[in-house]
Amino acid sequence: MNERNNSPDCERAADLMAFLYNEASESEASDFQLHLQECGSCRAELASFGTVRESITAWRDEALSGFVSSPALKKPSTKSAVAALRQFFDLSPLWLKGATALAAVTFCVLAGLAIAKRENNHLSSTQVNQGNVYTQQDVDRIVKEELAKQKKAEPSPVETASDSALAVKSPKPKALRTATPDQLVKSRRPLSRAEREQLAAELRLQTTDDATLNLLGDRINQ
Amino acid sequence: MDLSSDEIIVERALTGDAEAFGEIVRRWERRIFALTYGMLGREEDARDATQETFLAAFRNLRGFRGEAKVSSWLHRIAVNQCISRQRRSRVRSESALEDEQENDANLFASPISYSPAHVAEGRQQTAAVRRAVNSLPLDLRQVVVMKEFEELTFREIADVLDLPLSTVKSRLYTAMKQLQMRLQKFESRN
16 A cells, blocks of 8 residues: 555555445454544545545536437337326426316216216117117118018919918017008008908908908908 | 346347347446546547447457456456547647646636636536546546446456456555545635
């Protein structure tokens, strides 16, 4: 320890440096602390070196605060959305925080209302279906479908009367039961002879003369 | 062995992994900058020296032997870069040094009322420390910078500079003593 005319006043300069930089072991440190009580030179140097260190640290912090890593080497940011949001709130002024909170509350309320409204619509539509109530469009569509089916099922001349009777006996579609009278009239077709005969039989009308059957058919068709 | 250790990453770089050397740079860039800044005292020079350090390391990657730590190897390159930069610019810096000394003289002589109190005082103190460190002989400055800027242990400094531990402590003691005297001079002038 005698370089450049800065030879230490005490032979324990190496211990002083280890103590100054917290690199002394526990026993070395306690031993040096005992030495400090006796050695004024080491005490003075420890204090003045501490001041030098503080000055260097201030310079270092100032110098390194301007250090920016090369942009090409920067890792892509993996900051989470929550962290970004937190940073945004930390940096925002008070009024912006308030406005953001108000906007969030408004959004939540509107979203809640929209959901509630949707739930109501869903419930009412479910109830409507349960009560077998159809809209005008539904009725029109069902009537058209039934008409098309009936056209297809129209008995050909060779078809037997029993087939026709089955067709007459077949239950009426639900839509027709609830359709308006006008639509029912429109949807009805004149009964064929075989149907009229079947109907007469069911009504225990034993007659088969054309005049009675026609009258019955006309009534029904009306 | 730790897969993320510097040594493994250098091995990866040697096998052609383009990302690996970038990882080394990311890890050590700041500390090497601290070292070059402390050694050269100017941000611009420090940036250049840091860049040159990593370029030199990349070029000599095959010459890296696993015996030493990557950090010690990089520090050695950085110290050599700083020394050669200073040698190259010695002639140029002579005039700059004169300017600096002139500035120093003004700085040391400037009355406190010259500057808006506290901030200026801090700046003056920082400038005084910087100049005090820069005026240290290279071997002392290296040790101060490695200890104060990079916060290396005495053992690590000894490894990097290939010196006995006692010599490192002795040099740091001498450096601190000289810095203390220079700063005292600065304070007495103010």
